[in-house]
Amino acid sequence: MAVYTEVSDAELEAFLAEYDIGEPDSFKGVAEGVENSNYFLTTTKGQFFLTLYEKRVDPKDLPFFLGLMDHLAARDISCPRPIHGRDGQALRSLAGKPAAITTFLHGLWPRRVLARHCGPVGEALAALHLAGRDFKMNRSNALSVRGWRPLLDASGRHLDPPLREELQAELETLEKSWPADLPVGVIHADLFNDNVLFLNEKLSGLIDFYFACNDAFAYDVAICLNAWCFEPDSSFNATKARALLQAYEKVRPLQPTERAVLPLLARGAAFRFLLTRLYDWVHTPSGALVKRKDPQEYLAKLRFHRGIASMADYGL
Amino acid sequence: MAVYTEVSDAELEAFLAEYDIGEPDSFKGVAEGVENSNYFLTTTKGQFFLTLYEKRVDPKDLPFFLGLMDHLAARDISCPRPIHGRDGQALRSLAGKPAAITTFLHGLWPRRVLARHCGPVGEALAALHLAGRDFKMNRSNALSVRGWRPLLDASGRHLDPPLREELQAELETLEKSWPADLPVGVIHADLFNDNVLFLNEKLSGLIDFYFACNDAFAYDVAICLNAWCFEPDSSFNATKARALLQAYEKVRPLQPTERAVLPLLARGAAFRFLLTRLYDWVHTPSGALVKRKDPQEYLAKLRFHRGIASMADYGL
Numbered sequence: 001m002a003v004y005t006e007v008s009d010a011e012l013e014a015f016l017a018e019y020d021i022g023e024p025d026s027f028k029g030v031a032e033g034v035e036n037s038n039y040f041l042t043t044t045k046g047q048f049f050l051t052l053y054e055k056r057v058d059p060k061d062l063p064f065f066l067g068l069m070d071h072l073a074a075r076d077i078s079c080p081r082p083i084h085g086r087d088g089q090a091l092r093s094l095a096g097k098p099a100a101i102t103t104f105l106h107g108l109w110p111r112r113v114l115a116r117h118c119g120p121v122g123e124a125l126a127a128l129h130l131a132g133r134d135f136k137m138n139r140s141n142a143l144s145v146r147g148w149r150p151l152l153d154a155s156g157r158h159l160d161p162p163l164r165e166e167l168q169a170e171l172e173t174l175e176k177s178w179p180a181d182l183p184v185g186v187i188h189a190d191l192f193n194d195n196v197l198f199l200n201e202k203l204s205g206l207i208d209f210y211f212a213c214n215d216a217f218a219y220d221v222a223i224c225l226n227a228w229c230f231e232p233d234s235s236f237n238a239t240k241a242r243a244l245l246q247a248y249e250k251v252r253p254l255q256p257t258e259r260a261v262l263p264l265l266a267r268g269a270a271f272r273f274l275l276t277r278l279y280d281w282v283h284t285p286s287g288a289l290v291k292r293k294d295p296q297e298y299l300a301k302l303r304f305h306r307g308i309a310s311m312a313d314y315g316l
Numbered sequence: 317m318a319v320y321t322e323v324s325d326a327e328l329e330a331f332l333a334e335y336d337i338g339e340p341d342s343f344k345g346v347a348e349g350v351e352n353s354n355y356f357l358t359t360t361k362g363q364f365f366l367t368l369y370e371k372r373v374d375p376k377d378l379p380f381f382l383g384l385m386d387h388l389a390a391r392d393i394s395c396p397r398p399i400h401g402r403d404g405q406a407l408r409s410l411a412g413k414p415a416a417i418t419t420f421l422h423g424l425w426p427r428r429v430l431a432r433h434c435g436p437v438g439e440a441l442a443a444l445h446l447a448g449r450d451f452k453m454n455r456s457n458a459l460s461v462r463g464w465r466p467l468l469d470a471s472g473r474h475l476d477p478p479l480r481e482e483l484q485a486e487l488e489t490l491e492k493s494w495p496a497d498l499p500v501g502v503i504h505a506d507l508f509n510d511n512v513l514f515l516n517e518k519l520s521g522l523i524d525f526y527f528a529c530n531d532a533f534a535y536d537v538a539i540c541l542n543a544w545c546f547e548p549d550s551s552f553n554a555t556k557a558r559a560l561l562q563a564y565e566k567v568r569p570l571q572p573t574e575r576a577v578l579p580l581l582a583r584g585a586a587f588r589f590l591l592t593r594l595y596d597w598v599h600t601p602s603g604a605l606v607k608r609k610d611p612q613e614y615l616a617k618l619r620f621h622r623g624i625a626s627m628a629d630y631g632l
Contacts, residue, residue: 006427009426009427012424023516025422025423025424026420026422026423028346028347028348029346030344030345030346030347030356031345031346032344032345040344040346042422104342105342106342107341107342108325108328108341110325111323111324112324112326197342199341
């Protein structure tokens with residue numbers, strides 16, 4: 001939640017002159033999004049979203065992210081559509097940072113997830129997986145199983161020894177048994193409730209594609225199970241999981257191989273978010289105003305999935 | 317630059333049900349404003365600004381601030397106009413905080429102040445002073461001369477002794493010679509460049525009335541001299557000052573008593589912002605992400621004004 005880069009009047013004017021979107025009539029930094037600087041831009045022609053990509057985004061990944069949003073939007077996935085300049089380019093530079101303008105999506109993300117949100121999320125996730133199948137670019141998932149050991153190493157020494165041992169054992173299990181032969185394609189990889197907009201009780205858009213990558217579709221489902229189907233006290237809500245999975249399967253049925261490993265993938269997904277939260281937790285000064293997300297939540301989820309033997313145990 | 321208070325879906329829904337402004341279709345935290353939580357709200361009926369008042373704003377001052385904006389807007393000052401609910405109230409409670417909705421003003425605040433901005437600012441300031449004359453409520457200026465000694469006491473021990481002595485001597489001079497018989501009324505008291513919006517090179521609005529109070533009009537002019545008429549290297553720009561003062565005087569001519577003390581008021585205004593910046597500087601952890609404004613800038617301005625004998629020395 002921050003604006004890291006200030007944009008001067010002259011820079012903004014020169015930047016917008018490359019587009020055909022009218023004259024700016026307001027330009028406000030948005031507090032959401034911890035990775036980039038985001039501005040809400042209104043012009044004489046409409047509302048837009050302007051993003052300056054900060055250091056956590058690798059500039060060489062930006063053509064993938066922007067190309068993917070173009071690709072999905074052209075296939076009726078409601079997601080931010082990059083605005084192309086007069087030269088055809090969607091990606092340019094502003095205040096020394098890579099920057100892009102997208103359409104502004106209407107809707108509110110649900111601050112509190114209810115069961116009625118989970119079906120639409122499952123359906124939209126499956127539609128995203130299908131729509132991405134013919135996308136030509138590739139981006140490997142740096143935060144999949146091969147990326148976890150360095151992350152654990154970077155945080156492990158700050159942990160109590162019993163927890164460190166638990167996580168090391170978990171990592172060994174995951175590395176040993178992680179499936180390699182699942183259906184793969186473009187996944188969102190971060191479809192949390194603050195990345196899904198609802199309007200009049202209907203899903204109105206998916207946002208924040210800056211973790212999107214090529215990986216197993218079922219892993220994306222596992223991420224959503226973690227993100228949408230637990231209560232604030234970390235107890236699992238089978239009603240939500242059922243709604244999410246059934247709606248997903250109406251659009252893209254899971255294959256038997258995917259169903260068989262879903263508990264393992266859910267462990268892996270919980271482990272992945274536990275690791276990045278742990279990393280941020282131990283590397284963010286406690287006085288800083290950036291909101292640190294509590295790693296404990298994902299430790300509880302990880303332990304829950306570890307007790308699950310098959311998809312049926314999720315209450316399905 | 318922050319959103320301190322998260323608003324739940326149910327809270328927002330119940331809150332908006334008190335108004336006749338349509339259904340929400342987006343709700344985004346705004347990164348500007350360090351004092352309160354600000355949200356950009358669009359509904360089926362338009363764009364609005366929703367503010368939750370945080371701890372630095374005294375709830376008992378809110379009727380003054382909201383009443384003033386109502387009063388000024390009714391007199392054609394372009395400022396946020398509080399939206400009144402069906403019960404007639406503009407101030408209510410959201411997520412446990414006092415909260416209000418206002419109209420959303422279009423325009424961009426100039427990131428870099430140019431001479432062409434200064435005339436419109438002087439003119440708008442004078443119009444504000446005139447429009448506020450028949451406003452019935454009162455709020456004394458807690459950050460005027462009587463409030464400075466406690467602020468200096470709270471930061472003084474962190475300062476190098478020569479600087480501390482300089483500021484103590486300054487305070488004694490200001491306390492001894494501060495004028496008591498100037499024309500007074502409602503002043504904005506914080507009309508910095510991020511509180512003035514421009515659209516198509518014309519001033520389109522004044523925002524952030526949360527320091528407004530009753531004090532000498534000329535003191536407000538002195539605050540603007542400090543805020544608008546120095547270059548980034550802290551050198552005084554007489555062209556900007558001339559533009560600001562001449563435009564002010566076209567709407568509300570300064571009286572001889574006001575002109576005589578303007579250099580002293582400008583010293584006081586520089587001292588006031590130096591003190592609050594010093595206070596924030598020494599009381600904000602250096603690791604925090606809140607942007608601390610450099611007190612040095614206002615020390616340079618204070619020293620400049622100390623060398624000024626009369627208004628003519630400003631280059632007028």
